[in-house]
Amino acid sequence: MANTASAKKAIRVIEARTAVNKARRSRMRGFIRKVEEAIASGDQQAAQTALRAAQPEIMRAAQKGVIHKNTASRKVSRFANRVKALG
Template structure:
């Protein structure tokens, strides 16, 4: 338990920051889920649109420190590859 005024203030600040980070992380995951669902549904146009909307959200999360920038870039890259593979007809 915090005893000094400065320690009490820090706990308030940390709680506020944690709530903001949790909200941003949840928002990013929601956009990721929308892309995943579009890919699973096999709709390349919807998947491309979902990715176009999700990419700035993922990169914003990286910029705000929610995820590492390399992690965000990897997520975007892998999703883009999957969306691209969905739009190309499978060669038999």
Template sequence: MANTPQAKKRARQNESRFAINKARRSRIRTFLRKVEEAIASGDKEAATAALRAAQPELMRGVTKGVFHKNTASRKVSRLASRVKSLG
């Protein structure tokens, strides 16, 4: 357990940051799941629209420090190639 005032404050900050990051990760995963579901259904237009919505969310996660830039780029690239191959 934290003893100094500084350590106590850092523990509080870490808790709130963890909650915010958890919510962001969950939101991004929801967008990714929508793309996956559209791909599974075979609907190219819905998959394209879902990917267009998911891409900025993923990149926002990068700027907020939830994901690494290469991770987000890899996910977008793989989803885009799968959407493209639906046709």
């Protein structure tokens, strides 16, 4: 267990950051799920709309350090290719 005041504070800060990151990751995954479902349904228009909504959310997660920026770019790129293939 933490012994010093600074160590106790560090634990509190880490818990707060973890909660924020969890919320951001969960939000991003929700947007990704909507894109996946739209692609699975075969509706290109819906998939495009879902991707347009998901892209900034994915990039924001990367900017905030929830995921790596290359991971975000890869996800967006692969989704864009899959949506394009529906047409």
